[in-house]
Structures are given as C-alpha cells and as structure tokens.
Amino acid sequence: MNLKDPEEMNVIIGKVLRYGVILSATVVILGTIGLAISQGSSDTSGFLNYNPNTVPHDGLDVSLGGLFNGLVSYSPFSWIELGVILLIATPVARVTISVLLFGAERDRLYVVITGVVLTLLLFSMLVTPFIPGFHA
Amino acid sequence: MFVVEFITLLLLISIFAGVFGSLVGLGGGVVIIPVLTILLGVDIHFAIGASIVAIIGTSSGAASTYVKDKVTNLRVGMFLELGSTSGAIIGAALAAYTGSASLELIFGLILLATLVPTLMKIGEEIPKNPELKGLSKRLGLTGTYVEKDGSLMKYNSEKPVEGLAGTWVAGILSGLLGIGGGAFKVLSMDLAMKLPMKVSTTTSNFMIGVTAAASAGIYFARGDVDPLIVAPVALGILIGAAIGARLLIRSRNVTIRKAFAVVLAVAAVEMILSSLGVSV
Numbered sequence: 001m002n003l004k005d006p007e008e009m010n011v012i013i014g015k016v017l018r019y020g021v022i023l024s025a026t027v028v029i030l031g032t033i034g035l036a037i038s039q040g041s042s043d044t045s046g047f048l049n050y051n052p053n054t055v056p057h058d059g060l061d062v063s064l065g066g067l068f069n070g071l072v073s074y075s076p077f078s079w080i081e082l083g084v085i086l087l088i089a090t091p092v093a094r095v096t097i098s099v100l101l102f103g104a105e106r107d108r109l110y111v112v113i114t115g116v117v118l119t120l121l122l123f124s125m126l127v128t129p130f131i132p133g134f135h136a
Numbered sequence: 137m138f139v140v141e142f143i144t145l146l147l148l149i150s151i152f153a154g155v156f157g158s159l160v161g162l163g164g165g166v167v168i169i170p171v172l173t174i175l176l177g178v179d180i181h182f183a184i185g186a187s188i189v190a191i192i193g194t195s196s197g198a199a200s201t202y203v204k205d206k207v208t209n210l211r212v213g214m215f216l217e218l219g220s221t222s223g224a225i226i227g228a229a230l231a232a233y234t235g236s237a238s239l240e241l242i243f244g245l246i247l248l249a250t251l252v253p254t255l256m257k258i259g260e261e262i263p264k265n266p267e268l269k270g271l272s273k274r275l276g277l278t279g280t281y282v283e284k285d286g287s288l289m290k291y292n293s294e295k296p297v298e299g300l301a302g303t304w305v306a307g308i309l310s311g312l313l314g315i316g317g318g319a320f321k322v323l324s325m326d327l328a329m330k331l332p333m334k335v336s337t338t339t340s341n342f343m344i345g346v347t348a349a350a351s352a353g354i355y356f357a358r359g360d361v362d363p364l365i366v367a368p369v370a371l372g373i374l375i376g377a378a379i380g381a382r383l384l385i386r387s388r389n390v391t392i393r394k395a396f397a398v399v400l401a402v403a404a405v406e407m408i409l410s411s412l413g414v415s416v
Contacts, residue, residue: 014204017196025374032143032367040140047139047364050179056359057181080363084189087370088352090196091345098214109275114214117346120221124228124311124350129357134228 009101016097020090024083031079038076095121137176139364146176146368153190154376158198159384160396161340162318163191163348164373166403169315178365184314185360188348190373191318195345197377198384202338205385209279209335212293212325213342216303220317220343223307224350231312237411243309244407247400250323254397261389263330266294281335284386291332298328303343310347314355318344319403322396333389337396 039047049059056062060077061070070078095118102110128134137145149171150164157164165187172183202208257263268278277293293299302324310317318340325336355361384392 009210010203010206013210014200017200017203021193021196021200021374025371028367028370031363032371035364035367036140036143040138042139044137044139044142044364048178048182048362050181052181056357058359058362060359060363062357062359077363080367081361084361084363084366084370085356087189087192087196088349088356091192091349094196095217095346098210110211110214113218117214117217117221120218120225121346121350124221124225125353128225128228129354134231134354 009098009105012101013094013097016094017090020086020093024086024090026083027086028080028083031076031081031083034074034076034079092118092121092125142176142364143368146172146365147372150190150369150372151376151379154194154197154373154378155380155383156376156395156399157190157194157373158341158377158380159337159387159392160318160399161322161337161344162399162403163187163194163341163344164376165191165315165318166399166406168369170406172365181358181360182362182365185355185358185362186365186369187315188352188355189361189366190369191348192345192352193370193373194377194380195341195343195348197374198338198381199342199345201378201381201385202341205281206279207281207334207385208338208342209277209331210342211276212279212299212329212331212335213339215275215277215296216300216321216324216339217343217346219300219303220307220310220321220347221350223304223309224311224317224347225307227308227311227313228351228354229311230308237413240313240407240411243313244404244411247319247404247407250319250327251397251401251404253327254323254393254400258393258397259390260333260393262289262332263291265290266292266330268292271296277329279335281332284388289332291335293325293329293331295328295330299324302328307347311351314351317347319400333393333396334384334387337392338384 099114153164153167168190169183172178280290283289306317306320321340322336325331
C-alpha cells in the first residue's frame, strides 16, 4: 500500500467507513433481536415516555458504568446503545485517519485543516456537554 | 402498538429515508422527524435524537460507496468541515440564549428563498466550469469522477470563501436545531462553488456525519437517543443508504437536482410550520 498515492486515500477512507458501519449494524442487530424476543409483544407506551424533568429524559442509564453493566447482563437496550456509539464514532475515526493520511502525503496544508476539524469535533463532542450554558 | 410492530414500521420508513437522504445529501431527518412525531406520536426530542443518528448512518453508509467511486470530493469536504464544525459549536452555544422558534422561521424562509436559484438551474446537467485560480487552486479544490456512461468528468470550483461561509451557517443551524445543515451545505457547493450536482450532494453527505457527530454527545448524554427508536432507524437508514448510493452513481445530475429541489421545499415548509408551533 502506497500511502503517498492520493488514490489510496479514497480506498482507505471508504474502508474505514464501511467497517465502522458493518460493526455498528451488527451490534445494533444483536440488540434488536434481543429486544424483539424479550419485549416483542409488549406495548411501546412503556418505553417512549419523554420526561423533561429527569436526565436522561428516557430514564435509561447512559453512564459508562451503566452501559457496561447492561452489556454484561445482555440488556438489549445497552447493546443497541453500544451499536449507536460505534456509529457515532465512525466519522470521528474517519477524520482521525484523514489527518494521518495527509501526513503520509506530506500535505501540510491539509494536515492543519483536518487537524483543526478533529480538534473542533472532539471539543464539541466531549467538552461542550460539560460547559454550563451550552446546549440549553 | 406492539414493540415488534413499531420496529418493523420504523425500519421500513427508515429505509425510504436512507435512500432519499443519501441521494440529496440531507441525511433523512426531513423524513424521519415528521414520521416519528405525527405518525407515531413520539416526542420531538426523541425524534431529533433519532434524526442525529439517521444523519450519521446515512453519511457513513453512503459515503463508503461514494468515496470509493470518487464522486465525493474529499478535499472540498474536509476544507468545508472547518466551517460546519466551528459553526456547530457556535450554534450549540447560541441555543441557550435565543428562542429557537424565531430562528427556525428565519432559516425556513431562507431555505424557501433558495428554491428560486435552485429551480432556475433545474435543467442544468453540468455547470459552466470555472477556471481554477487563487485559493481554490492552492487548496486543490478540483476533481474528476466517472460518469455513468464511462466518460471522465473533470471539474473545477470557485468562491471557496463563500462556500465556507455557507457551510458555517449550515453548522450553526445544525448546532442550534439539530437539523437542517445538509441543505445549506449542498446549496453552498452548488450555488457558490459551482460544483456538479452529484459532487455537491455526495460531498454534503460525506460532511453531515461529522457535523451530526459533533452534537451527538450531548443528545446521547441527555437520553434523547432512545434505543427502541434508534435501533430500527439506524438499521433502516444503513440499508437505505446502501441502495441510494448505488442509485446515485447511475443517475443523471438533473435527476439528483430535481430530487433535491423537492426535499428542499419540504424541509423549508417543515421548518416554517415548526416555528409557528405546528409540531412536525
């Protein structure tokens, strides 16, 4: 694989996106099958209550510990959440790989551009949720 | 409604949304949100959370094909992501201080207004190719892709600063309302940068995943990403995006432009209605 070949960039980025999507879909499918088996004939009204006064609004534990416990005990909801996290992580992986690929091409201008995009993306995802006044 | 019914229904609708979203570069939220709120009676917050997931799914699902087939212009996309990600952060900060209804009305009216230039060039298969110069040249905002008849399509772009400004506005809109960024991204590339329509929609499709991911953290932490809703949405969207991506490669630019005009009109009307208190 010649990383200096710009054509390779399309192939690699295409693969990163494809594998991310396949992995995430597989995990979501596992969770959905579990949900259909365990709760398939329940009424949806028990699951779709939006409560503006509690965080999280859907009453499910979205903390890392809660997610881990749910995965270990094969809670379908937690497996679906993991799949969704993998889906959200796919574009982040794509931007990260782009920085590295432009670095391999010795394209400084685009290393800076994609590096700034990655910084802004991580700041927005991981930092702004904890800044008071953001996302009211 | 039973859980299995709900999942099946939403899966089928999401496939449709994924096909459309991946063709026009808007991500399918335009279809998903009204279906969830009006048809299924789901709270708007859950609908927006599902739309964020749908946008990321459409983007990654279709882009894996578009990037491999080189219809997406990676450099244009990555350059414009500077605008969309910085705009998304500003939008998220503004959300605390501005009434979203009035802004929604303004953006809805702007979208409606952009229908005029879009309709004026509705029959345009290939734009008049500008000369590559200045910043566009320095940034390498040019490209080639293979048309469906096998011919090599070479194109340049112009007005990168205007394009960046447009995607910045798109980012603000995404950060503020969680939706609507895709339309401004396509319009920036189509109207300002004069890229071929397929390049504009597929490059927008490439970018919207990053913009949506930027605000996904907060929706997730708030519990707006409900597993029962997003599971069928994510799966359906991914199936739809795979179908849409194959359709686009075989479509003419004119066809994509017509589909975009329809979705643009729907998105504008939805946004205006929503600002007036009609829940869509």
